[in-house]
Amino acid sequence: MPTLFDPIQLGAIAAPNRILMAPLTRARGTREHVPTALMIDYYRQRASAGLIISEATGISQEGLGWPYAPGLWTDAQVEAWKPITDAVHEAGGRIVAQVWHMGRIVHPSFLGGAQPVSSSATTAPGTAHTYDGKQPYEQARPLALAEIPRLLDEYRRAAAHAIKAGFDGIQLHAANGYLIDQFLRDNSNFRDDAYGGPIENRIRLLTEVTQALVDTVGADRTGVRLSPNGDVQGANDSHAEALFTAAAGALSQIGIAFLEMREPQGDSSFRPNEVPPIAPAIRKVFAGPLILNSDFTPESAAQAVADGTADAIAFGRPYIANPDLVRRIAEGLPLATPDVKTLYSQGPEGYTDYPFAAEAVTA
Template identity: 60%
Template sequence: MPTLFDAIDFGAIRAPNRMVMAPLTRGRATTDHVPTPLMIDYYRQRAGAGLIVTEGTGISREGLGWPNAPGLWSDAQVEAWKPVVAAVHAAGGRIVPQLWHLGRLARADVSGTQPLSSSATTAPARPGVSANPNVEARPMTADDIARTLDDYSRAARNAIRAGFDGVALHAANGYLIDQFMRDGTNFRDDDYGGPVDNRLRLLRQVMERLVAEAGADRTGVRFSPNGEVQGCDDSNPEAVFVPAAAHLQSLGIAFLELRESGPNDTFLRSDVPKLGAKIRQAFTGPLILNQDYDAVRAQADLDSGLADAISFGRPFIANPDLVDRVRQGAPLNAPNPKTFYTPGSEGYTDYPALEPAS
């Protein structure tokens, strides 16, 4: 069976190991959502990952609504991403942007407009936030959907212009695609609501756009299929996500990543049974699993055949050389949650790497 350190092909992307850097919002872009030079160092430091999936990257201003998160809708953003991507490539890494539309979670005080969603619902406040910054979303019209599909096309096209190795669709964690897929947030009575096939329509249309721009073998997707996430839930997640995975299988995409929570996980706990094994039956391409993994459990899921690779989030925040540390059995730096979203280099580019062996 493969180890974490064996190479793998994510479609057309040849990865030197199976330790993927999960997407991690860090808030170090400008207020205009343009990547900064500090981000060059951050991603270059972590180029030892088999594949880097960037922090959520907005496809449009109206769909972002997150302070200091980067975007991919303007020429200025493309030009600022180019040195980030070039630095990762120069260090031997591979990198794709996670294309992000927050839907009802796009903060109106950041985007400047009422958020869009499948239906007129309001997202709950994030844990630990005393006041809810979210407002009621406006149900997307046919024109809104058409414009958003064009935004996805433009973002994917801009990603290729910037030199990225492909793209990854954020269809997880209660954001726009998830809001359409789940019956707990989608109350539409048109072609995008009701039966599962209708609720998957936006996913299929977005994938059609991304594949047209980047190629199926350079396009990945992230789901969070089990349990409620940020107020987004479904009465029968298996009936939604297994068919969704089967559709992705028919497209021949580069990879599918699942963030599945358990009852004792650090964040976003869930008592809903995980669907990874059932999704594995429907999707035989490269499957990446995520959520609170350590090296032992990661290797066990590779050994069982449940996963082809594992993505790590917080360990990559605190350990730019995570792959080397795991390979050597070296101790890991502990991440500092207080600096996850703060500006500047503290808790971003100042975590120490291993000292070279004497």
């Protein structure tokens, strides 16, 4: 039976263990969405992960509406990522860039007052994080058919920039109620063209973007993230299992390197799962490595890998406060708890100052 500490091949990436770092927005970039030197230490500290999936990284200003989140559309952003990927590699790690378009979750204040885009003219529930505090979301406009080639080009540019910046590959963020997910789900996609209506149409943008990324960097360096759970940021679907098995089957045909899914386990305190787990059905239609994420403990993660439910586990919040998570799990050491007050602050506190286990024991 496989264990969390067995190596695994994720396309072109040889991961030395199956304890992966999930994408984690931490808001340590600049207002121009340029990575900062502080991020070098943060990612270096966590290089023992089998694979680091970077924080969500914008493909364009249109698609990025989170304060101080990084991007990959300008030369300055590319250059600022290079010392980060270099540091991870020098520490023996591997890192892929998660490429992100937030769709209707982008507040107009990030766009000079322009409307955000989505699959349809809808408004996300709740409030947006902005530089001026929390503000209500505003209605998005439908992405026009004539704009889709431009969108695909922006994904291609971000992917090429990721490789130029030294990343080992990319992951398409197609989860959590952002743009691709807004096209996937029937409560946010009301289009009557080739990208709306039946499931085969609603997965079209996902497959076209994925193919564009594959054509740019190779299938063996392209992963995808889905969230086949219930409501996430107002995006939901009335037939989730049919939708996500169709999506996973199409991604399997494209031949991506891995599929990572956020599917909460049991009673989650963070975006709880409202539908029965869909991962077992996806396992049957997706031929590549399947990575699960959300609410796993070291024990449940080990069991999921041992019994074949997943090939690897991506840990998110545990990696915030435990830079040496692999060692802690291997040695059965206690796990530290992250400080929620500093999740999105701009300084080193609650970011690069969490101690490694040896320091914690002697403190």
